[in-house]
Amino acid sequence: MVPTLFGRIQTRLFLLATVGVVVTLLIVPVLPGSSGALGARYANALLVLLAVAVLGIVWELIYHFLMQFRWEKDWPTLFGLLTLVPEGLLLYFLLRSGAVDFIDPVPPAAFWTHFTVVWVCMWLVANGPMRVPFIRWRFRGGRVL
Amino acid sequence: MAPPNTPAPAGDLTPELLGAPEWTDQMVAAAGIPMYDIPFLTVGGGMGSFVTLDYLRVYGVPTSQMRVISNIDTPWQTYEFLTRCSQIPRSERIRSDSASRPDNLWGFPSYALQETWKDKTPAYLWQLLTEPLLNDYWTPRAGTVFESIEREAKRISYWDMLVKGQVRMVRRRVGGGYFTVVTPPEGSGPTKRVIFRSRFVHLAVGYPGLKFLPDLQEFRTKHNDYQHVVNAYEPHEQVYEFLKTRPGTVVIRGGGIVASRVLQRLFDDREKYGLKTQIVHIFRTFVAGSHGPHIWARRKGGNGWAYQGFNYPKSVWGGQLKAEMRKLEGAERAAKYKEMGGTNTPYRRRWQEQMRAGRSGGYYHAVQGTVDRVERAPDGRLVSYVRSNDGIVREPVADYIIDCTGLEADISEHRIFADLLQYGGAFRNPLGRLEVERHFEVKGTASGDGVLYASGSATLGGYFPGVDTFLGLQIAAQEIADDLARRGFVRKMGPLRSTSQWFKWAFNTPV
Known part of the structure; x- marks a missing residue:
């Protein structure tokens, strides 16, 4: 990808709200190790997505800064995938520590399965299928609007 | 296409026409040159014309509304000649991104996915995943590019739109639009010239020539x-x-x-x-070694060479550099080109x-x-x-x-551009080539409700760099198609129609 700062942020929010929500709706009932009412689990999983979105804006600022050191001002495909590690870890520890108290503690297996599956699906969509409905998206640094 | 007006005997350019920056229908009729009406005309018939026609066909323009004037038979003919001479035969890989597909405006599936499927070689996907960090950029074989363009050209009925001939000049028409003067192949018609009368003309004539030291x-x-x-x-x-x-x-x-x-x-x-x-x-x-003014603008190099994956830094095709350049004028723009330029x-x-x-x-x-x-x-x-x-x-x-120093030459060495600079109101950009708008309209050449567009190498130095590349031609075509939609020539392209058109592409269904 060759994103601009606003493009990065818009793409993240857009994909979370579309791919992220759909994948979450499909996957929550079968997440390992989770218990409780399905409605509450859905609400909690969607709040996790919200946290990924809010924290993500800060992450994108950092990525944008790091990208400035690249001559091409590009963001290689692999970076887009591997950034799931630091982002996942940060969010996981924030949730474990209770720093984000409006999200109930999530069992590790459920968190990581949910987080990874959503991330990989978003990454796959961003690397191809996104261009099918949105023909101008890649020429505008990832801006949807 | 409308039938030609009855020609007077001569059928060649007259001194009166040659000297007038704007022509009337009567002047053309008096010269006895047969005239054809076609709303959209593209001149060149190489990659630039093909990509533009492909966009417009996908956007919904019928073949009856468009013609391409060319002296070559297939859109890839000149490109293939130049790549073959410069040691890239069909079996070798060109220097172009996997998702830059002249035959597919969505760039999906990319060439890498296509070649992976065809060659049953998952290693291509690994290379795609790890480029440019652990591997070289994955780039397509020249043959893959030409074969897929041939498929798409058939799908959009490219050859129904092709008219063989050499374009001599484009002049503005009093009342709007343009006259394009064409010299058809010898013996193909009764007159030396024919003229196309159009509301929209697009110039994609490529490099004016080889550059020799x-x-x-x-x-x-x-x-x-x-x-x-x-x-x-x-x-x-x-x-x-x-x-x-x-x-x-x-x-x-x-x-x-x-x-x-x-x-x-x-x-x-x-x-x-x-x-x-x-x-x-x-x-x-x-x-x-590494070179550039500061840590945020430093390119790798060594042993004489400057290293860069593609012709331009990757972000000119959609990222930061594209966004920055779009806002720059004059000397500032020239300086930005200089900063990212160099062989x-x-x-x-x-x-x-x-x-x-x-x-x-x-x-x-x-x-x-x-x-x-x-x-x-x-x-x-x-x-x-x-x-x-x-x-x-x-x-x-x-x-x-x-x-091996390249293809550039002055645009005025091409007679169409020379004529435009002299009579058409066109002027040069900070890099000396043709100044175009952000939507690739040639500045200064508007004629009533008509528009003259240009894309390709002649427009280098404009608000969008990277014009002489596959993806650059597509970016130009996208801007032109959207501008034509604003002017009511074709419907706008939204997400649903785009998706349905993509399925047509995928199943090779004619547009």
């Missing part, structure tokens, strides 16, 4: 020798054939992708046929191995210098007088000199 051009003219001093974009197989018959020395000029391809061919032949070829490589600008070539691992072997084996010698002149030695070989920045003068003797 002055000292080499002087040598060629003086000695009438076009065999030993060659441009890499000309057929020059005689060089490689000669070197198979006896050991020889070749001087290479230039530090771009063509130089690296020619070098790779020379190294390949050395290995394959056990040759003793010696190579002297003259760089006018010798890049010794460069991709760092390809296989070729780097060959270069290392060449340096350590003593058969590849790189020198910095400018060449004062080239002369013929008494034994018939070629002496280059090379002056380095440190004052040292070298005089390498060679059997052949290959000029």
Whole structure:
């Protein structure tokens, strides 16, 4: 990808709200190790997505800064995938520590399965299928609007 | 297409027409030149015309509304000629991104996915995933590109729109639109010229010509020798054939992708046929390492070369550089072009191995210098007088000199542009080429409700860099199609229609 700062942020929010929500709706009932009412689990999983979105804006600022050191001002495909590690870890520890108290503690297996599956699906969509409905998206640094 | 108006006897350009910047219908009729009406006309018939027509066909314009005037039979003909000469036959890989597909405006599935499926080679996907960090950029085979364009050209009925001929000029029409003067193939019609009357004209005529280094051009003219001093974009197989018959020395000029391809061919032949070829490589600008004004604008380089994956930094096609350049005017824009410009070539691992072997084996010698002149030695070989920045003068003797410095030439060398600059209201951009709007309308040439567009190398130096690339042509075509939609010539393209058109592409259903 060759994103601009606003493009990065818009793409993240857009994909979370579309791919992220759909994948979450499909996957929550079968997440390992989770218990409780399905409605509450859905609400909690969607709040996790919200946290990924809010924290993500800060992450994108950092990525944008790091990208400035690249001559091409590009963001290689692999970076887009591997950034799931630091982002996942940060969010996981924030949730474990209770720093984000409006999200109930999530069992590790459920968190990581949910987080990874959503991330990989978003990454796959961003690397191809996104261009099918949105023909101008890649020429505008990832801006949807 | 409407039937031609009844021609008067002559059918050629008259002094009255040649001298008038704007023509009326009556003037054209009086000259007796047959006239055809077509709302959208694209001139060139190469990649630029094809990509633009492809967009417009996908956007919904019927073939009856568009024509392409060309002197070539297929859109890839010139491109294939130039790549083949510069040592990229169909089986070799071009320097272009996997998702830059002239035959597919969505860029999905990318060429890498297509070749993975066709060759059953998942390694391509690994390369795609790890480029450019652990691997070279994955790039498509020239053959893959040409075959997929052929498929798409059939799908959009390209050849129903093709009119053979040479365009002489485009003049504004009083009342709006343009007249395009075409010289059809000899004997194909009763008159020397025909004219197309259109509301929209698009110019995509490519590079005006090859560029020759002055000292080499002087040598060629003086000695009438076009065999030993060659441009890499000309057929020059005689060089490689000669070197198979006896050991020889070749001087290479230039530090771009063509130089690296020619070098790779020379190294390949050395290995394959056990040759003793010696190579002297003259760089006018010798890049010794990373270079650039500050830490946020530094490009890798070394051993004479500047390294970059593609013709431009990747973000010109959609990212930060594209967004920045779009806002710049005049000198600021020229400075930005300069900052990201300069000849460069991709760092390809296989070729780097060959270069290392060449340096350590003593058969590849790189020198910095400018060449004062080239002369013929008494034994018939070629002496280059090379002056380095440190004052040292070298005089390498060679059997052949290959000029790999490129294709650029002044736009006014192309008669259509020369005419536009003189009569059409067009003017030059900060880099000396044709100034176009952000939507690729040629500035200063508006005519009533008509618009003249241009894309490709002639427009380098505009609000969008990267014009002379596959993806650049598509970005231009996208802007043009959207502008035509704003003007009511075609429907807008939204997400649903785009998706349904993509399925048509995927199933190879005619648009």
